[in-house]
Amino acid sequence: MNAELEYLPVPGAELDRIRCNGHDDFGNAVVSLIAGGGEPLRCCLTIAPAGDQIALVSHRPMTAGGPYAEIGPVFVHTSECPVPAPDVFPMDFRDRRAVLRPYDASGQMLDGVVAEPGTSETELKRLFEDPAVDTVQVRNVVAGCWNFTVRRHG
Ligand SMILES: [Zn+2]
Incomplete structure (x- = not known):
């Protein structure tokens, strides 16, 4: 079986919430940073070039919940960016x-x-x-x- 796979970033609705509210879903304020270059961005699934406006926020990738549903830090662009294919x-x-x-x-x-x-x-x-x-x-x-x-x- 050759499975067709899908690659999922932080969902768009969550990014909209974070950018609009100025904090993530866990209450951490969005603090805008200038990328040094090399930060993996979980919004558009690219590696940041130096100079991009980014922020480190918390995200829980597993929607199913349960004890393995970890919350962890992710870099995202602070403003809208292209949705990855x-x-x-x-x-x-x-x-x-x-x-x-x-x-x-x-x-x-x-x-x-x-x-x-x-x-x-x-x-x-x-x-x-x-x-x-x-x-x-x-x-x-x-x-x-x-x-x-x-x-x-x-
Ligand atoms: Zn992005």
């Missing part, structure tokens, strides 16, 4: 090492892998060959911060 692996994340952490439909964590640069897309396809895998979270290797969520299309 849902069916294309985000180009800027291809050559980064990543932790790929799979979950089943009830939100329980399954066995993950560390993907070397350039291998995340292939490793994701392999993980989704297991029908128990419902979503996979792509995360930073050292800090463990969530980058984006992957699921089967439709």
Whole structure:
């Protein structure tokens, strides 16, 4: 089975709320920063060039809830930016090492892998060959911060 995959950033409705309210869904104020360059942005799934206006806010990537539904820090643009194409692996994340952490439909964590640069897309396809895998979270290797969520299309 060659699953068609979808790559999900912070949802647009949540970004609108954060930008409009001036705080995230967990009460942290949006503090505008100038990107130093290299920050992974979870709004448009790109790596920030130096000089972009960004903010560090909290996000809970898992919608199912449960004990594994972690809340963590993410960089986002402080104003509207392009919505990434849902069916294309985000180009800027291809050559980064990543932790790929799979979950089943009830939100329980399954066995993950560390993907070397350039291998995340292939490793994701392999993980989704297991029908128990419902979503996979792509995360930073050292800090463990969530980058984006992957699921089967439709
Ligand atoms: Zn953005």
